[in-house]
Amino acid sequence: xxxxxxxxxxxxxxxxxxxxxxxxxxxxxxxxxxxxxxxxxxxxxxxxxxxxxxxxxxxxxxxxxxxxxxxxxxxxxxxxxxxxxxxxxxxxxxxxxxxxxxxxxxxxxxxxxxxxxxxxxxxxxxxxxxxxxxxxxxxxxxxxxxxxxxxxxxxxxxxxxxxxxxxxxxxxxxxxxxxxxxxxxxxxxxxxxxxxxxxxxxxxxxxxxxxxxxxxxxxxxxxxxxxxxxxxxxxxxxxxxxxxxxxxxxxxxxxxxxxxxxxxxxxxxxxxxxxxxxxxxxxxxxxxxxxxxxxxxxxxxxxxxxxxxxxxxxxxxxxxxxxxxxxxxxxxxxxxxxxx
Amino acid sequence: xxxxxxxxxxxxxxxxxxxxxxxxxxxxxxxxxxxxxxxxxxxxxxxxxxxxxxxxxxxxxxxxxxxxxxxxxxxxxxxxxxxxxxxxxxxxxxxxxxxxxxxxxxxxxxxxxxxxxxxxxxxxxxxxxxxxxxxxxxxxxxxxxxxxxxxxxxxxxxxxxxxxxxxxxxxxxxxxxxxxxxxxxxxxxxxxxxxxxxxxxxxxxxxxxxxxxxxxxxxxxxxxxxxxxxxxxxxxxxxxxxxxxxxxxxxxxxxxxxxxxxxxxxxxxxxxxxxxxxxxxxxxxxxxxxxxxxxxxxxxxxxxxxxxxxxxxxxxxxxxxxxxxxxxxxxxxxxxxxxx
Numbered sequence: 001x002x003x004x005x006x007x008x009x010x011x012x013x014x015x016x017x018x019x020x021x022x023x024x025x026x027x028x029x030x031x032x033x034x035x036x037x038x039x040x041x042x043x044x045x046x047x048x049x050x051x052x053x054x055x056x057x058x059x060x061x062x063x064x065x066x067x068x069x070x071x072x073x074x075x076x077x078x079x080x081x082x083x084x085x086x087x088x089x090x091x092x093x094x095x096x097x098x099x100x101x102x103x104x105x106x107x108x109x110x111x112x113x114x115x116x117x118x119x120x121x122x123x124x125x126x127x128x129x130x131x132x133x134x135x136x137x138x139x140x141x142x143x144x145x146x147x148x149x150x151x152x153x154x155x156x157x158x159x160x161x162x163x164x165x166x167x168x169x170x171x172x173x174x175x176x177x178x179x180x181x182x183x184x185x186x187x188x189x190x191x192x193x194x195x196x197x198x199x200x201x202x203x204x205x206x207x208x209x210x211x212x213x214x215x216x217x218x219x220x221x222x223x224x225x226x227x228x229x230x231x232x233x234x235x236x237x238x239x240x241x242x243x244x245x246x247x248x249x250x251x252x253x254x255x256x257x258x259x260x261x262x263x264x265x266x267x268x269x270x271x272x273x274x275x276x277x278x279x280x281x282x283x284x285x286x287x288x289x290x291x292x293x294x295x296x297x298x299x300x301x302x303x304x305x306x307x308x309x310x311x312x313x314x315x316x317x318x319x320x321x322x323x324x325x326x327x328x329x330x331x332x333x334x335x336x337x338x339x340x
Numbered sequence: 341x342x343x344x345x346x347x348x349x350x351x352x353x354x355x356x357x358x359x360x361x362x363x364x365x366x367x368x369x370x371x372x373x374x375x376x377x378x379x380x381x382x383x384x385x386x387x388x389x390x391x392x393x394x395x396x397x398x399x400x401x402x403x404x405x406x407x408x409x410x411x412x413x414x415x416x417x418x419x420x421x422x423x424x425x426x427x428x429x430x431x432x433x434x435x436x437x438x439x440x441x442x443x444x445x446x447x448x449x450x451x452x453x454x455x456x457x458x459x460x461x462x463x464x465x466x467x468x469x470x471x472x473x474x475x476x477x478x479x480x481x482x483x484x485x486x487x488x489x490x491x492x493x494x495x496x497x498x499x500x501x502x503x504x505x506x507x508x509x510x511x512x513x514x515x516x517x518x519x520x521x522x523x524x525x526x527x528x529x530x531x532x533x534x535x536x537x538x539x540x541x542x543x544x545x546x547x548x549x550x551x552x553x554x555x556x557x558x559x560x561x562x563x564x565x566x567x568x569x570x571x572x573x574x575x576x577x578x579x580x581x582x583x584x585x586x587x588x589x590x591x592x593x594x595x596x597x598x599x600x601x602x603x604x605x606x607x608x609x610x611x612x613x614x615x616x617x618x619x620x621x622x623x624x625x626x627x628x629x630x631x632x633x634x635x636x637x638x639x640x641x642x643x644x645x646x647x648x649x650x651x652x653x654x655x656x657x658x659x660x661x662x663x664x665x666x667x668x669x670x671x672x673x674x675x676x677x678x679x680x
Binding site: 136137138149152153184186193194197216217218219220221222230232233234236237238239240241242243244245247248249251252253256263266267269270273274276277280 | 533587
C-alpha cells in the first residue's frame with residue numbers, strides 16, 4: 001500500500017507533515033505484517049531542509065517534487081487552471097492514476113473536495129461528494145455530522161445520500177455495525193421541518209439504514225445518533241459554532257480568572273479538566289476525515305494539524321483502504337436506490 | 341398602563357407567575373411616576389389558593405378568570421377552536437380589544453405566536469411575525485438572533501424583514517442606537533451561501549440598516565453583531581444546540597469529577613465560575629422576548645421561568661409599550677421597503 005501526504009498543506013507545513021509521517025512510519029514499523037510506503041508531495045528542497053533542521057530521518061520516504069503550493073485562500077476551481085504543479089494537485093493525480101492508494105492533506109478543504117471530485121470522479125449514484133465531521137458526545141463515541149459545507153443545496157436526494165455514505169463511514173471508521181442514523185430537524189415529529197427534510201424522513205424510513213428519526217439541536221452532542229444528516233449550510237454553521245463556543249468559554253473563564261487572585265487560583269486548579277474537555281471538542285484530534293463519494297481515498301485534515309494529527313490521518317487512510325470504503329459506498333448506494 | 345400576565349403558562353404555574361407579578365409590583369411601586377395595573381389571567385380559585393398557600397398578597401391585582409388552560413403539547417391551531425376560554429387566549433383577546441396594553445406568557449411558544457398573529461394581526465408590510473432570542477456573547481451585550489423557529493421558509497424577503505424587526509428591537513430593548521446587523525452565512529464573502537441568502541445580502545447592503553455583512557457560526561457568540569439574521573430552521577438548531585452544549589459540558593464535568601476525590605475537589609473549587617457561565621447561557625435570565633411583527637406587545641418566556649424571570653418579562657413589557665415598539669416596526673418596514 002502506498003499513501004501520499006501533501007507536505008505543503010497545513011499552517012505549519014512542511015514541518016508538521018514530515019513529523020507526522022515519521023510518527024506514522026515508526027508506528028507501522030512495529031507491525032511486521034504492514035507493508036506501507038509513504039510519499040511526501042511538495043517542494044523537495046524545502047522538505048529536505050526542514051527535515052535536516054529538525055532532525056527528521058526521511059530517507060525511507062519517497063519525495064515527489066512539485067513547484068507550486070495551494071494556499072488556504074485559493075479559489076478551488078482556479079487551482080485546476082493555475083496550479084497543476086501543486087502538491088495537492090499532483091497527489092490527487094497520482095491517486096487517480098493508481099500510483100498511490102490514498103492521499104491526504106491538511107490544506108485547503110474546498111480545494112481537496114473540488115479537485116478530488118474533478119480528478120477522481122464521483123462514485124456511481126452519488127450526486128454530491130461530501131465531507132463529514134466528527135463531533136464529540138457525552139457518550140463514548142463521537143457522532144458523524146454531514147454535510148458540513150460542501151453542499152448547501154438542501155435537496156432531499158442529497159440528504160438521503162449523505163445518510164448512506166455516513167452510515168458506511170461509521171461502520172468502517174468508527175466500527176459501529178449498525179449505525180443509528182438521525183435526521184437533523186426542529187422537532188421530533190415526522191411532520192416537522194421543510195418539505196425537503198420531511199421527504200428525506202420518508203425516504204430514510206423506507207431505506208435499509210438503521211434510521212432512528214429526527215434529531216434536534218440539543219441532542220447533537222448527546223450521542224443519540226451515530227450519524228446526523230443535514231444540509232451543508234446548517235452543518236457548517238454548527239461546526240463553526242462549536243469552535244466559537246469554545247472561544248466564548250475561554251474568554252469568559254479568562255475574564256473571571258483576572259477578576260481577583262482567589263478566582264485565578266480556583267481556575268488554575270480546574271484548568272486541566274477544562275482543557276481536556278476543550279480538546280475533545282477539537283476536530284484535529286480525530287485525524288482528518290475522508291471525502292465521501294469520490295472514487296478514491298482522499299482525506300482532509302485541519303490546517304492546524306499537529307504531527308500527531310497527521311499520523312492519525314495516515315492511519316485513517318490505511319484503515320479506509322483496507323476496508324475498501326469506495327466500493328462499500330458504491331454497493332450501499334445501489335442497494336438503497338434500487339430497493340429503498 | 342395595564343399589563344396582563346398568563347398565570348397558567350409556566351411549568352410551575354401559577355406559583356411563579358404570582359411570585360413574579362408581586363416582585364414586579366414591588367419594583368414599580370418604588371417609582372411614584374409609574375402607574376401600572378397588573379392583571380392575572382387564569383383559574384381564579386387556583387390563583388387565590390396558591391397565593392394564600394405561599395403568602396402572596398394579590399389584593400392589588402385584577403384576576404381575569406378563565407376555565408381552560410393551554411398545555412405545552414397543545415397544537416397552536418387547535419387551541420383557536422378548542423380553548424377559547426384559556427388564559428392565553430383571553431389575554432390576547434383583551435390585548436386586541438385594548439383592555440390591556442401588553443400580555444405575556446411563559447407557556448406554549450407556538451400558541452403565543454399563532455394566536456397573537458391571528459387575533460392581533462400582522463403589522464402592515466410584515467410577512468411573518470417572528471420570535472427573536474438573546475444569545476450571550478464574549479462582550480458585554482447579548483446578541484439578538486432571529487428567527488429561531490417560527491419561519492423555516494428561507495425566503496429572502498423574510499430574512500430582510502427579520503433584520504428590520506431585529507434592528508428596532510435592539511434599539512429599544514438593548515438600547516443600542518445603531519444596531520450592527522449581521523447575516524448568518526457560511527463564509528465572509530457576499531458570494532457565499534444559498535441564493536436566498538445572497539439576495540438578502542444585496543437587499544441589506546442597500547437598506548437603511550447598519551448592515552455589517554456576513555457572520556459565520558464561530559462569530560455568533562463573539563459579539564460581532566448586535567442582531568444576527570437567519571431562517572428559523574438554522575436559528576432553531578443553534579438555539580437548541582446551545583442548550584445541548586451546556587448539558588454536554590455538565591456531563592463531561594460530572595464524569596471527570598467522579599473519577600477520583602482530588603478531581604472532585606478541584607472541580608468543586610471552580611464550580612461557582614462554571615455555574616455563572618452556564619447561567620449566562622440560560623435564556624430564562626433575559627426575561628422573555630416579544631413576538632415581533634404583530635399589532636401589539638405580546639411577550640413569551642421560557643417554560644422554566646422563575647419569579648424573577650416573570651418580573652423581568654413584565655418590566656420588558658412596560659419598556660416596549662413605553663417605546664411604542666409596534667409603531668416603530670411599522671415605520672421602519674415602510675421606510676426600508678419604499679426606499680431600500
